[in-house]
Amino acid sequence: MTLPQAFARTFGGHRLTLQSGEYAFCQDDPTTGLFSVVSGYVELRRVTKDGTSVVLHHAGPGETFAEASLFSQTYHCDAVAQTACELVQFKKADVLSQLQTHNETSLAFIEHLSGQVQRYRLLLQLCAIRRADDRVLAAMRAGFQPESWKSFAPQIGLTHEAVYRALSALTKRGLIVRKDRGVYALI
Amino acid sequence: MTLPQAFARTFGGHRLTLQSGEYAFCQDDPTTGLFSVVSGYVELRRVTKDGTSVVLHHAGPGETFAEASLFSQTYHCDAVAQTACELVQFKKADVLSQLQTHNETSLAFIEHLSGQVQRYRLLLQLCAIRRADDRVLAAMRAGFQPESWKSFAPQIGLTHEAVYRALSALTKRGLIVRKDRGVYALI
DNA sequence: GCAGGTATATGATTGTAGTCATATGCCAAA
DNA sequence: TTTGGCATATGACTACAATCATATACCTGC
Numbered sequence: 001m002t003l004p005q006a007f008a009r010t011f012g013g014h015r016l017t018l019q020s021g022e023y024a025f026c027q028d029d030p031t032t033g034l035f036s037v038v039s040g041y042v043e044l045r046r047v048t049k050d051g052t053s054v055v056l057h058h059a060g061p062g063e064t065f066a067e068a069s070l071f072s073q074t075y076h077c078d079a080v081a082q083t084a085c086e087l088v089q090f091k092k093a094d095v096l097s098q099l100q101t102h103n104e105t106s107l108a109f110i111e112h113l114s115g116q117v118q119r120y121r122l123l124l125q126l127c128a129i130r131r132a133d134d135r136v137l138a139a140m141r142a143g144f145q146p147e148s149w150k151s152f153a154p155q156i157g158l159t160h161e162a163v164y165r166a167l168s169a170l171t172k173r174g175l176i177v178r179k180d181r182g183v184y185a186l187i
Numbered sequence: 188m189t190l191p192q193a194f195a196r197t198f199g200g201h202r203l204t205l206q207s208g209e210y211a212f213c214q215d216d217p218t219t220g221l222f223s224v225v226s227g228y229v230e231l232r233r234v235t236k237d238g239t240s241v242v243l244h245h246a247g248p249g250e251t252f253a254e255a256s257l258f259s260q261t262y263h264c265d266a267v268a269q270t271a272c273e274l275v276q277f278k279k280a281d282v283l284s285q286l287q288t289h290n291e292t293s294l295a296f297i298e299h300l301s302g303q304v305q306r307y308r309l310l311l312q313l314c315a316i317r318r319a320d321d322r323v324l325a326a327m328r329a330g331f332q333p334e335s336w337k338s339f340a341p342q343i344g345l346t347h348e349a350v351y352r353a354l355s356a357l358t359k360r361g362l363i364v365r366k367d368r369g370v371y372a373l374i
Numbered sequence: 375g376c377a378g379g380t381a382t383a384t385g386a387t388t389g390t391a392g393t394c395a396t397a398t399g400c401c402a403a404a
Numbered sequence: 405t406t407t408g409g410c411a412t413a414t415g416a417c418t419a420c421a422a423t424c425a426t427a428t429a430c431c432t433g434c
Contacts, residue, residue: 044308046329048328048329049373050374054325054328055312056308056309056329057308057309067305068304070297071298096294099293106290106297107286107293110254110257110293110296110297110300111255113303114257114300116300117255117303118243120310122243124310127314127344131389131390141237141239142235142241142243150410154315158391159391160411161391161414162390162391164412164413164414165391168413168414181398181399181412181413186236317420318420318421319421337382345422346423348421349422351381351384352384352421368383368428369381369383369430
């Protein structure tokens with residue numbers, strides 16, 4: 001998920017600080033490049049024809065956003081800081097010229113994107129599991145080892161209460177074990 | 188989502204037919220390449236250490252899978268045909284050499300993957316909307332114009348009944364209009 | 375025109391996750 | 405060491421989507 005550190009060097013990103021509520025870019029603005037979140041949260045939202053808006057993504061630390069802007073003349077959504085944010089901006093021209101002239105960079109970027117695709121497919125598949133117990137168990141079996149269950153919960157589309165209950169129920173069912181307060185393991 | 192036709196030519200894919208239950212590849216097999224689904228459905232599943240399996244993805248017509256295998260020595264999951272399938276297999280060596288020698292191809296692939304990332308983020312965001320009404324409305328506003336509501340429903344994590352009810356409720360609330368049987372439009 | 379199949383649509387019931395409340399354990403700062 | 409804040413954990417109640425059932429419109433092949 002995290003954009004390799006190498007990219008910062010290769011693409012020559014620029015530091016950018018936003019206060020909560022400030023915009024990294026607006027819909028229909030000419031595209032200037034893609035971004036990486038160092039700290040804070042950025043909400044990507046598209047304003048639809050009828051004037052309402054739809055949230056497309058919630059980008060947090062380590063995530064990149066606006067990759068597709070490399071192939072578009074204008075941004076198709078707004079990027080609004082939800083908290084104070086530290087971002088790195090990679091200028092479109094720099095990135096494109098790097099990609100056009102350095103194959104290793106392209107391949108690394110393809111690898112980065114493939115990994116994201118893989119992860120998102122997994123998350124969608126997990127969200128398709130109806131029962132909270134089964135979903136949490138599947139996530140654990142799929143390799144999730146959350147540092148915090150509370151922040152993990154929304155990733156798989158549950159409230160933290162539902163996750164705690166699921167952990168409790170799975171323990172009772174003997175499918176996982178509680179090693180310590182907040183520490184659970186498979187089998 | 189659909190792999191550009193151009194890729195079939197550029198990467199020189201080979202046609203592959205599977206009967207339901209047959210494997211495109213197995214976990215820990217040496218990676219041979221990535222695949223595109225022409226018809227049918229393929230399930231990607233990972234067998235975990237405890238012997239159980241987790242479904243990672245359900246690939247349908249127009250979708251590609253195992254992109255990340257380009258960067259791995261072995262497959263990390265099984266690919267099992269759920270129905271009779273027509274696939275196109277793109278040999279790893281061919282794809283990698285194409286990507287290494289033809290920048291336009293790399294850029295096209297990056298564009299393809301960026302688009303998928305964008306779409307998956309949107310789907311995840313939609314699935315995070317609790318109320319069925321709101322979720323269907325957001326999906327419509329985000330640009331979904333499903334040919335069939337029934338096949339659309341599972342994409343946003345709902346049953347088809349829930350979608351029909353949502354459409355009905357949204358119509359009553361005056362947020363969408365029913366143009367015809369199965370045909371709804373915004374405002 | 376009729377039969378069979380499918381998408382559309384709605385009703386009744388139930389399971390279950392969300393919501394709100396509350397309690398406890400833990401850590402860090404004062 | 406006390407205080408405040410946060411993650412963990414669980415209880416009670418409720419809202420609502422899943423499930424199962426049924427009906428209708430539409431299409432296609434006969």
